Each structure stands twice: as structure tokens, then as C-alpha cells.
Amino acid sequence: MRLTVVGCSGSAPGPASPASCYLVEHEEFALLLDLGNGAFGALQAVLDPAMVDAVYLSHLHADHCLDVAPFVVWHRYSGRSDGRTVPLYAPVGADRRLATAYDPDGGPIDDVFGVTAIGAGSWAIGPFEVTTVRTAHPVECYAVRLDAGGRSLVYTGDTGPSADVVELARGADVLLAEAAHPDVPGLPDGLHLTGRQAGEHAAAAGVGRLLVTHVPAWVDADAQLAAARAVFPASELARHAGVYDI
Ligand SMILES: [Zn+2]
Numbered sequence: 142m143r144l145t146v147v148g149c150s151g152s153a154p155g156p157a158s159p160a161s162c163y164l165v166e167h168e169e170f171a172l173l174l175d176l177g178n179g180a181f182g183a184l185q186a187v188l189d190p191a192m193v194d195a196v197y198l199s200h201l202h203a204d205h206c207l208d209v210a211p212f213v214v215w216h217r218y219s220g221r222s223d224g225r226t227v228p229l230y231a232p233v234g235a236d237r238r239l240a241t242a243y244d245p246d247g248g249p250i251d252d253v254f255g256v257t258a259i260g261a262g263s264w265a266i267g268p269f270e271v272t273t274v275r276t277a278h279p280v281e282c283y284a285v286r287l288d289a290g291g292r293s294l295v296y297t298g299d300t301g302p303s304a305d306v307v308e309l310a311r312g313a314d315v316l317l318a319e320a321a322h323p324d325v326p327g328l329p330d331g332l333h334l335t336g337r338q339a340g341e342h343a344a345a346a347g348v349g350r351l352l353v354t355h356v357p358a359w360v361d362a363d364a365q366l367a368a369a370r371a372v373f374p375a376s377e378l379a380r381h382a383g384v385y386d387i
């Protein structure tokens with residue numbers, strides 16, 4: 142399994158990276174986890190969009206889904222699509238949300254995407270065994286575990302502290318965990334993790350490695366990493382265009 146970070150800027154695109162988008166490949170199958178603002182541009186530097194086999198959207202906040210709109214433009218007008226619809230897995234309401242993001246009239250985009258509403262559960266996407274749990278976030282959001290070829294990757298999506306996310310990540314090779322909040326007093330519950338909390342989730346789950354991601358451009362990423370490493374030494378920052386063998 143191979144992970145390529147297409148976008149890792151938290152909460153909004155930043156000067157050094159688009160918003161959330163992760164390409165996961167195994168046995169020639171290309172799965173995108175999230176498609177946030179700016180990601181479709183950067184995606185084209187690493188993969189022909191015609192080669193995207195499926196899309197998984199953790200939730201419908203703008204920084205995780207809005208570049209579905211340029212994907213539709215590309216699919217319809219570039220002349221480079223083979224016309225195949227792309228399976229897209231997302232929380233309930235994605236079809237209307239994404240259609241309206243594309244066009245004010247909200248006309249269907251089912252010529253481009255075959256949308257399946259997800260919940261907490263398990264199913265297969267190509268060669269990946271997929272397992273999801275609801276996270277602690279103001280809108281319906283699902284962390285996802287991908288197992289394939291005896292290896293495993295868990296992506297938190299957006300979440301506050303969550304025992305369910307720890308259970309999902311139990312024994313995973315890599316935990317790709319958000320750490321959007323600096324460690325300051327008065328943080329709201331059920332929104333995001335701090336760097337230290339991301340490290341605590343990795344330690345509690347006994348994962349092999351932690352990739353700290355979704356750090357906003359206005360937060361000190363090195364401080365987020367240092368806080369994670371203080372409790373889980375095998376931590377590193379996810380980097381835009383970084384490639385990680387899992
Ligand atoms: Zn986010």
C-alpha cells in the first residue's frame with residue numbers, strides 16, 4: 142500500500158499545500174481520501190484524474206470535499222475522461238451538497254460520480270477492506286481504516302478525542318491523524334485534536350507510525366509535531382507531495 146499526500150493543510154488550503162486529499166494505491170487501484178480545496182490541481186501532478194478508481198469523503202466540510210467541483214469540470218470538458226463514472230463514498234446528503242457546490246441549480250452530477258451514502262461499518266473498495274467509525278466532529282464524519290495486503294492505514298478525518306477512533310486504529314501500521322488545535326486553554330469539545338492528543342491516540346492504539354496532518358497554515362506545525370512526539374516518538378509530519386510506503 143502506498144500513500145501520497147496530495148493535500149494536508151488543515152481547515153483551508155495554505156501557501157504550502159492544498160486542503161485535505163490523500164491518494165492511497167494498492168495493486169494498481171487508486172483511491173482518494175477526501176478532495177479538499179485546491180487538491181484537484183495538485184492531484185494532476187501525481188496522477189492522471191482518469192486513473193482515479195474511487196473517492197472516499199470523510200465528511201462534507203469545504204476543506205474535505207469542495208474539489209469535487211473541478212473534478213466534474215475536468216470529467217465533462219477535458220476530453221480526457223473515458224466516461225466511466227467514479228464510485229464516491231460519503232455521508233448522507235453528499236449528492237445534493239456536491240451538486241450545489243458545482244452549480245447553483247444543483248443539477249445532478251451522476252454522470253461523473255456514483256454516490257453511495259456511508260455510515261459506520263465495513264465493506265470493500267477495490268482491493269481495500271474498509272472499516273469506518275463516526276468521529277467527534279460537529280457534522281457527520283467517518284474515520285476510515287484501510288486493510289490490504291496485510292498492511293493497514295487509518296485516517297482520522299476530522300475528530301476531537303475519540304475512543305472509537307482509537308479502537309479503529311488498534312494495531313494499524315500507520316495512523317494519519319489530524320492535529321488542528323494548538324494546545325491552548327478553552328478548546329471546544331468534539332472538533333479537533335491537539336498534537337499531544339494525536340500522539341496519545343497513536344500510543345493508545347499501538348500503531349506503528351503516526352503521521353500528523355491537517356495542521357492549519359496559522360498553526361505552528363513543528364510545535365504540533367513536537368507535542369505528538371513527546372507522547373509517541375514514532376511521529377512525523379505529513380508533507381505535501383510526500384510519498385509513504387505502508
Ligand atoms: Zn477539516
Ligand SMILES: [Zn+2]
Nearest residue numbers: 200202278299
Ligand atoms: Zn471538518
